[in-house]
Amino acid sequence: MTPRDLLYMRSTFVFDSRFWVTRFSAEVLSKSVSFRFFGVKHDDTDTEPLENEELLNNLLTIGVDVHMARKRQPGVFNKMGTNEQGLKMFLMSKGASKKVIASIISRYPRAMTRKVESLSERWDLWKRIMTSDLEIINVLERSPESFFRSEDNQNLEKNIEFLYSVGLSDQLLRRLLNNAPRTFSNSLHLNKQMIALLKKVSLSLGHSDPEDFIRKIIFKNPFILIQSTKRVKANIEFLQSTFNLNNEKLLILICGPAAEILDISTDYAKKNYMNIKEKLVSLGCTEEEVLKFVLSYPDLIFLGEKKFSDKIDCLLEENISVAQIIESPRILDSSISTLKSRIKELVNAGYDLRTSKLNLLSWSQKRYKAKLKKLNIE
DNA sequence: CCAACCGGGGTCTGCCATAGTA
DNA sequence: TACTATGGCAGACCCCGGTTGG
Numbered sequence: 001m002t003p004r005d006l007l008y009m010r011s012t013f014v015f016d017s018r019f020w021v022t023r024f025s026a027e028v029l030s031k032s033v034s035f036r037f038f039g040v041k042h043d044d045t046d047t048e049p050l051e052n053e054e055l056l057n058n059l060l061t062i063g064v065d066v067h068m069a070r071k072r073q074p075g076v077f078n079k080m081g082t083n084e085q086g087l088k089m090f091l092m093s094k095g096a097s098k099k100v101i102a103s104i105i106s107r108y109p110r111a112m113t114r115k116v117e118s119l120s121e122r123w124d125l126w127k128r129i130m131t132s133d134l135e136i137i138n139v140l141e142r143s144p145e146s147f148f149r150s151e152d153n154q155n156l157e158k159n160i161e162f163l164y165s166v167g168l169s170d171q172l173l174r175r176l177l178n179n180a181p182r183t184f185s186n187s188l189h190l191n192k193q194m195i196a197l198l199k200k201v202s203l204s205l206g207h208s209d210p211e212d213f214i215r216k217i218i219f220k221n222p223f224i225l226i227q228s229t230k231r232v233k234a235n236i237e238f239l240q241s242t243f244n245l246n247n248e249k250l251l252i253l254i255c256g257p258a259a260e261i262l263d264i265s266t267d268y269a270k271k272n273y274m275n276i277k278e279k280l281v282s283l284g285c286t287e288e289e290v291l292k293f294v295l296s297y298p299d300l301i302f303l304g305e306k307k308f309s310d311k312i313d314c315l316l317e318e319n320i321s322v323a324q325i326i327e328s329p330r331i332l333d334s335s336i337s338t339l340k341s342r343i344k345e346l347v348n349a350g351y352d353l354r355t356s357k358l359n360l361l362s363w364s365q366k367r368y369k370a371k372l373k374k375l376n377i378e
Numbered sequence: 379c380c381a382a383c384c385g386g387g388g389t390c391t392g393c394c395a396t397a398g399t400a
Numbered sequence: 401t402a403c404t405a406t407g408g409c410a411g412a413c414c415c416c417g418g419t420t421g422g
Contacts (some may be wrong), residue, residue: 072393075403107392110404143391179389187406223390228408256385263390265410272412304412325419330383333414357384364416367381383420391411399404 053076057083063102064280069109083253084112090119091140108144111226114151121153125160126184129173139181146181158188166195167211168218175224183225190217196291197229201254203249213255218258229264234266242273242293258298268304275305283322290326297329310336317342318353332360342368349375 040069055077059066070077084105090100105111112360120294126147130136133271140147145290148157163183176183183191195214201215205325239258240250254262261269277290284295294300311332315325325331331339343359346353349372360371 078402113404145392146390152405182390185406190407212403226390226408251404264412265412268410268412299413300419302412307412338414357381360413363381371381380422381420383418384417385418387416388414391404392409394409395407397404397406400402 003084006202027256028217049332050276053080059105062088062105063098063317065102065106072107074110075114078110079113082112083115087112087114090116091137091198093320094137096137096140101136104140104144104148106235107119108148111148112146118151118153120147122147122151122156123152125156126177129159129170129177131146131174131181137258139175139178143181146185150185153190157344159184159186159191162188162191162195167215172219172222176218176225180223180226188227188280194225194227194232194378197233198224202251207251209324213251216255216261217259221261221262221280226261231266232262235262235264235269238266238269238273243291253295253298258301261298261301264302269301272301272303272305272308276300279309280322280326283312285315285322297332300329300332303332311339314339314343316348316357320353320358324354328358328362331358334362345372346375350378351375 001085005129027204056066076082087105088101091104094097096104123133129134130139160173168176196216198214199210202210207213227345236254239245239253239261243253244248245253273294276294277287280290280293281287300308312325314336315331316322335343339361342355346360358369363371
């Protein structure tokens with residue numbers, strides 16, 4: 001899955017933006033000043049330039065990266081009567097730091113067009129699901145857009161009711177709001193569509209309890225409601241056509257081991273699968289073996305071309321056979337660096353990788369270390 | 379006691395396109 | 401016609417440990 005990479009991307013992004021704010025604040029200031037002059041020069045008939053000047057000063061005081069913000073949503077800067085002060089006070093009252101507020105506005109400027117009253121209402125709706133203000137702030141810091149993109153609180157309320165009506169627990173709703181907050185700013189219609197699709201799939205595959213199927217799949221994959229029905233449908237079809245399973249087995253697959261595969265962009269799923277197939281066939285596997293291999297651990301489909309190939313290659317370099325590899329698909333779970341360091345340690349300890357089991361390459365640290373210690377004593 | 383089996387935990391944003399709206 | 405609300409997209413693992421069966 002992507003989360004780890006996303007985490008990486010996100011953290012570098014946050015770091016970059018902070019870097020930007022501190023390192024280039026002088027530049028930001030100069031840009032906003034020139035904009036102000038530009039504004040005055042252009043519209044000296046009404047009060048708009050003055051409004052903008054006030055807005056810009058407010059934003060600079062808060063510490064907003066105006067350059068970034070304007071690039072993202074220029075329209076907001078032409079609006080009069082923005083509510084940046086109200087927003088700031090509101091978020092502060094909920095315990096957000098100035099830095100977080102600045103980051104929120106920098107990344108989603110439209111937030112400052114929201115009225116305090118509606119913000120407060122929205123916050124209370126989120127609070128029905130979350131346990132503390134801090135928990136909400138953490139989500140806003142990660143994803144300001146999911147909270148601020150819509151002001152339709154009625155829709156939000158209906159979404160909450162709808163999700164409960166599907167039979168999701170308090171805990172699951174909380175997980176959804178934490179992990180896939182966009183679910184709640186989807187239109188009710190959109191969420192209903194996805195649920196309807198899942199229901200249809202389960203019925204057409206002969207599931208006796210569609211609601212149970214839906215709960216299972218959302219539990220396994222809390223991100224499903226922020227995917228397009230097009231993507232999910234295409235991925236289910238991909239799984240169906242690729243693995244050629246009977247209904248029962250396909251159902252188990254998509255609300256179990258392959259639930260997360262439904263999120264991946266279909267082209268990549270196909271591409272990654274094709275890559276696995278080509279690579280293994282070129283190494284002498286039959287297509288049937290490839291199918292069995294991937295089916296035994298569908299998460300393999302998340303592996304991009306390079307990663308998959310690199311992992312296989314680093315195993316082959318140790319004269320490990322393809323037959324051994326496809327016998328232990330889980331070892332491809334381990335990072336390349338883990339694989340490499342463990343192989344080295346095991347070889348040093350006299351462990352013959354060509355004739356012994358490979359599973360220990362993907363054991364937890366604790367178990368692996370214990371094993372290695374024993375090998376070294378022997 | 380050992381390893382296999384298997385499920386779980388972390389975890390999805392920031393951007394673009396485009397109808398709709400004032 | 402500028403702006404808003406909303407849908408949709410790309411992106412592309414790694415690790416841990418309880419339970420079970422030998």
